[in-house]
Amino acid sequence: MVKVVHFSCLMVAVVFFGINLTEAKYIGGYYWSGASIVLKCDNLNASLLTHLYYAFVTANEDGSLTVQNAQKGYANDLLSLKSSNPDLKLLFSFVADNNGSFSKVVADKNLRKTFVDNALELVQQYQYDGIDFDWEFPQDKDKVNFTALLNETYTEFKKYNYQVTAAVRAIPVYKNSGYDIPEVVKYLDVINIMTYDYFGSWSNTTGQNSPLYPSSLDSAYEREYLNIEASIKNWVEAGAPKEKLAVGLPFYGRTFTLADPTNHGVHAPSLGGGSPLAPTYYQILKNYQNFTTEWNDEQKSPYKYSNTTWLAYENERSIAIKTRYAVENGMQGVFLWHLGCDDIYGEYSYEKQVLLHTINKVYRNK
16 A cells, blocks of 8 residues: 655635534535646635545446545645644545446445445545545446445444445436435435536537526426426435435536527527536636626526627526525535636635635525
């Protein structure tokens, strides 16, 4: 096993007046080590999070694990954030390799044990607090085996009081679904529902990336599945306790190419994605200032357009509304993808990590 060296990261502890995050149920943030511009830990205010996920660790076909970008030291650096927030939980987020490794691992009892043993060793080596499954996505043939893996992982990890979470599909029950939801929820501390990417370059029309409610223009299918409210309802009806569910908040947008620049509302015909396909909130503040901005009050999200480019995104107002929805509906809380997309230095919003601060302000005023 490679020796772990913990790097020191200078950070000023921030006193966040009016809010004690130990009282907030859950604010989870994904730290993507593969981002083109990686957020340095001394620019991350850990006092604004309860959980921090290192993305990613690859689960290999033989049950071994590979920490992505391990040579850059990011996974070590994050540990120093506990000096400013001792209650912060650090978790590794696991993804499959390009050959569908999770399906192969979960189908073999011995490989499952190898995986669990390696995951436990990894957490203990880095002094983290648990792991997160980001399997996109198990299929029907994986259903029984995925449940078995979660059961075996949870049973072993709870001996050490470690946490087990998962990032899951917004549509819980669908053709070829790999979730046995009444069983799966027994073995997860938090269920991060990826309530974003409802519309994008794959859609025939424009649409909000993460709408809270359906649009009056939606089809029956879109009303039933393609909004946050519907996703939460569907997960609860399928057997998930609401208090374990977390709403996913995207700190990025989705672009579209309008078929007709004069038709620029929600559900306008689209020819596909724009460029870039998924701009970060920072990029949106920087590069889309001259676009016309509209507020979609039905779905509680903004959008922008100029010529043939149409952009669905989130801003401080929509993030606050969706966070408040999670709080008022008795959910676990919210999580975000990903931390590096925010206006880290407050260059355009005049507040560092403005979207993350917005989430915290909702908890402070609840």
